[in-house]
Amino acid sequence: MIMEFLSQMMANAEERMAGEYQAWWMYIRGLAGALYQAYEGSRPVVWTSLYAFPMELLAAFDVISFDLEMASNFLPVSDPKISEATLVAAETKGYSRDICSVHRMGLGGHFQGILPRADLILTSSFYCNGKHKMTEILSQYLQKPVTLLDVPNEDSPEAVSYVVRQLHDIVKKLEELTGSSLDPGRLREVVRYSNRARSIWGEVLELQKNRPAPWNGFRLSNVSILGNIFAGTSFQAEFYEQLVTDLKKKISKRNLPGESHRILWLTWPEGQPTLIPGFFLENGMTVPVSETGSLYWDPLDEKEPFEGMARKLLQNPFVGPAEQRITNITKLLDDFQIGGAVHFTQWGCRHSNGSIRLIGDTLAERGLPLLVLEGDLSDPRNYFPEKTRMKLEGFLEVLEKR
Amino acid sequence: MSNHSSLPAIGWMCSYTPLELITAGGLQPIRISADGAAAPVADGYMDPNCCPYVKAMIGMGVQKNLRRLDGLVVVNSCDSMRRLYDIWKVHIPIPFLTFLEVPKRRDEEAVDYFTSQLEKLLQQMEEHFRITIDTESLSSSINELNRQRSDFLQVQEQMNNNSSSIKGSDLWKLAELILSGRKKDFDQLCKMYLKRPLPSSSQTSSSEPRLLISGNLIDQPTLFELIEKLEGKVVAQDTCTGLRHFSGLVEENGSNPLRAIAARYLHKPPCPRMSALDERAGILETTIDEMGIDGVIFSMVKFCDHHLYTVPFLQERLEKRGCPALIIENDYTWQNLGQIKTRIQAFIEMIRGKMQ
Numbered sequence: 001m002i003m004e005f006l007s008q009m010m011a012n013a014e015e016r017m018a019g020e021y022q023a024w025w026m027y028i029r030g031l032a033g034a035l036y037q038a039y040e041g042s043r044p045v046v047w048t049s050l051y052a053f054p055m056e057l058l059a060a061f062d063v064i065s066f067d068l069e070m071a072s073n074f075l076p077v078s079d080p081k082i083s084e085a086t087l088v089a090a091e092t093k094g095y096s097r098d099i100c101s102v103h104r105m106g107l108g109g110h111f112q113g114i115l116p117r118a119d120l121i122l123t124s125s126f127y128c129n130g131k132h133k134m135t136e137i138l139s140q141y142l143q144k145p146v147t148l149l150d151v152p153n154e155d156s157p158e159a160v161s162y163v164v165r166q167l168h169d170i171v172k173k174l175e176e177l178t179g180s181s182l183d184p185g186r187l188r189e190v191v192r193y194s195n196r197a198r199s200i201w202g203e204v205l206e207l208q209k210n211r212p213a214p215w216n217g218f219r220l221s222n223v224s225i226l227g228n229i230f231a232g233t234s235f236q237a238e239f240y241e242q243l244v245t246d247l248k249k250k251i252s253k254r255n256l257p258g259e260s261h262r263i264l265w266l267t268w269p270e271g272q273p274t275l276i277p278g279f280f281l282e283n284g285m286t287v288p289v290s291e292t293g294s295l296y297w298d299p300l301d302e303k304e305p306f307e308g309m310a311r312k313l314l315q316n317p318f319v320g321p322a323e324q325r326i327t328n329i330t331k332l333l334d335d336f337q338i339g340g341a342v343h344f345t346q347w348g349c350r351h352s353n354g355s356i357r358l359i360g361d362t363l364a365e366r367g368l369p370l371l372v373l374e375g376d377l378s379d380p381r382n383y384f385p386e387k388t389r390m391k392l393e394g395f396l397e398v399l400e401k402r
Numbered sequence: 403m404s405n406h407s408s409l410p411a412i413g414w415m416c417s418y419t420p421l422e423l424i425t426a427g428g429l430q431p432i433r434i435s436a437d438g439a440a441a442p443v444a445d446g447y448m449d450p451n452c453c454p455y456v457k458a459m460i461g462m463g464v465q466k467n468l469r470r471l472d473g474l475v476v477v478n479s480c481d482s483m484r485r486l487y488d489i490w491k492v493h494i495p496i497p498f499l500t501f502l503e504v505p506k507r508r509d510e511e512a513v514d515y516f517t518s519q520l521e522k523l524l525q526q527m528e529e530h531f532r533i534t535i536d537t538e539s540l541s542s543s544i545n546e547l548n549r550q551r552s553d554f555l556q557v558q559e560q561m562n563n564n565s566s567s568i569k570g571s572d573l574w575k576l577a578e579l580i581l582s583g584r585k586k587d588f589d590q591l592c593k594m595y596l597k598r599p600l601p602s603s604s605q606t607s608s609s610e611p612r613l614l615i616s617g618n619l620i621d622q623p624t625l626f627e628l629i630e631k632l633e634g635k636v637v638a639q640d641t642c643t644g645l646r647h648f649s650g651l652v653e654e655n656g657s658n659p660l661r662a663i664a665a666r667y668l669h670k671p672p673c674p675r676m677s678a679l680d681e682r683a684g685i686l687e688t689t690i691d692e693m694g695i696d697g698v699i700f701s702m703v704k705f706c707d708h709h710l711y712t713v714p715f716l717q718e719r720l721e722k723r724g725c726p727a728l729i730i731e732n733d734y735t736w737q738n739l740g741q742i743k744t745r746i747q748a749f750i751e752m753i754r755g756k757m758q
Contacts, residue, residue, distance in 0.1 A: 093714055093718070094713070094714030094717060094718075094729070095710075095711070095714050096710050098451065098704065098705055098710060099707060099710050099711055103711070125506050128481055128707075129480055129481050129675070129707045129708060129711075130707050130711060132506070132677065133674070133679075133707060133708060133711035133712060134711060136677065136679045136712075137679065137711060137712065137715050140679055140680060140683075140715060141715075146677070148506060148507060148677040150505050150506045150507045150512065150677070152478075152503045152505070152515070153478055153484060153501070153503050154501075154503050158515060158518040158519075159503075159515070161515075162505070162511060162512070162514070162515040165511045166507075166511065169511075321484070321487065321488050321491075321501070322484075322485065322488035323488070345449070347451060348451060348707075350449070350451065350452050350453075350480075350481040350482050350485070350705065350707065351481035351484065351485065353449035353451065353452065354448055354449055354452050354481065354482060354484070354485025354486075354488075354489075355485060355488065356449060357446070357447045357448070357489065358488060358489065358492060361492070
């Protein structure tokens with residue numbers, strides 16, 4: 001059933017690729033295809049956290065990457081009833097509703113038997129504590145060892161060295177799994193793809209500085225998280241190139257929706273369908289950029305790819321003290337001429353929600369309003385449309401009065 | 403919270419804080435606690451779904467109830483603790499504040515990295531307090547803390563005997579003495595407990611269900627006193643300030659005391675923050691077997707992800723081995739004690755039924 005659903009999704013995306021949003025449908029086609037491959041399982045399947053792992057390393061091997069957080073949300077989210085059933089499957093096993101719904105979905109997905117096989121399980125210590133724990137629990141249920149990539153909360157030579165040593169250990173595991181040694185030539189190629197994609201993403205962000213912003217920032221946010229599954233592949237660069245072409249076309253046609261307020265979207269892309277994007281569109285609120293979409297890392301050094309990957313992880317705004325996150329936010333406020341920010345607060349996302357006070361202080365110093373918008377990526381029981389609309393209306397009023 | 407010595411006081415919150423470094427510098431480590439008091443003022447600083455203990459600490463800091471502290475060492479225990487450090491840095495003045503990264507892995511690479519973190523901490527303290535922490539002072543500090551841990555574990559062993567008069571609440575109070583820096587009182591009480599002759603095995607009785615409390619922190623003796631009233635016997639406390647704090651000694655007289663300290667903290671019985679779930683489950687199973695535990699009560703301060711995520715798995719695993727387990731949550735103030743009482747009462751009765 002899942003593979004059928006993914007096939008339909010791929011076919012639908014292919015049909016729509018001829019339209020105005022070619023790059024977006026290329027991306028959806030790519031995501032559905034990657035998931036399909038994991039279920040097909042024709043090559044070793046590696047479970048990992050694609051948004052918090054140096055995916056370049058996996059791209060250098062013949063493996064299929066699978067992110068159970070993405071999959072568990074991607075599939076059932078189309079129907080709130082399925083989503084709720086998956087959550088309940090975890091809750092009836094004792095997993096509290098106080099833990100992040102994304103992880104309850106992952107656990108529920110296992111209990112419902114909707115996850116593909118895992119040949120190797122990798123996880124990382126950031127962004128949050130919960131992801132590591134969820135993966136560890138699943139590894140116990142599956143009786144497969146889990147390897148943790150422990151990324152410290154400080155960017156220092158010692159931290160780089162600690163991460164690099166772990167990356168070498170992970171290479172050994174991948175070599176054992178695939179039966180082939182890491183090919184330095186292939187790794188060089190992967191690094192080149194990654195750097196090329198990085199550079200084109202920079203072009204995308206430059207185009208988003210246009211007023212009005214040419215692209216829906218909710219989609220940008222989605223790509224900045226889930227799109228990391230393509231890091232180090234030629235597809236990522238091709239898709240970004242198409243995105244640049246699409247955005248340039250949109251700007252030159254001059255038929256973009258009106259833009260009264262430029263909003264910075266903080267934290268995660270909204271998962272389940274909500275009224276939020278529609279409200280933004282109706283009221284001239286654009287999201288030129290999201291917090292997760294920033295270009296925060298330096299290009300990888302071909303000669304020292306492991307050090308480069310380690311630095312990229314340590315430079316992530318969500319690793320380290322809140323200062324690192326706030327520095328990134330401040331830069332986005334300036335670069336994109338932002339008029340206000342929305343912090344989407346996922347219930348149970350303690351690491352991000354714990355910084356709200358400090359982020360609010362930073363915005364207040366600049367005279368910018370911050371809306372703390374409670375929501376839930378996956379749990380339909382924690383999404384209240386009327387409350388959301390009321391909060392957005394209040395925020396809009398504040399923006400209008402400025 | 404008060405400092406019972408004349409030495410500069412360094413606050414700490416997590417059992418991964420390397421106390422040896424603090425005492426080697428002639429400083430007094432004091433575990434900070436709000437004794438279970440709520441701190442509504444902290445709601446303005448932290449999200450409602452963050453750890454109530456962390457919020458209580460922020461509340462104490464904001465309300466200037468921690469002015470006696472000369473410094474605070476914050477450890478990367480969890481997401482809420484990371485944010486506590488960030489907020490403290492901006493909103494709560496303190497002469498010395500530092501953040502210590504603790505690996506989640508436990509291999510040699512992790513020990514190397516943690517050693518480098520300890521070197522940094524040592525240097526920071528030397529510079530700030532204008533002190534010298536040398537190998538000799540570190541070794542002496544290691545020996546002293548090892549002695550305290552051994553004494554505590556001996557009392558624990560004695561308590562494990564069924565006819566021992568030492569109760570779970572007594573052991574909690576003993577731990578509290580040393581955690582709050584009252585070393586003399588701790589030593590005296592240990593001596594008193596250890597002087598009592600151990601009853602022979604024939605003297606033991608088995609009328610009270612023997613319970614293991616497993617969880618995060620318990621900053622009041624309320625839970626233990628409640629269980630004692632219900633005629634249960636807490637024989638072990640697998641908590642942040644119980645066995646997980648005291649178990650495991652630092653290797654003495656080694657050539658690299660900092661590395662020895664790093665190894666001890668990473669290799670001690672793991673908190674669920676570590677990447678060691680299977681080992682943690684194994685340790686609980688061994689404790690249950692060796693101490694003749696009849697039931698486990700998982701006790702958690704709310705919103706503690708490390709425990710919230712892992713406890714259902716552990717409960718399932720223990721129950722498969724025939725050891726019943728109960729999960730209770732508290733908001734750090736234990737205001738829900740009435741509700742908890744009913745559940746614990748039913749749990750103890752169920753165990754008693756099994757024992758008959």
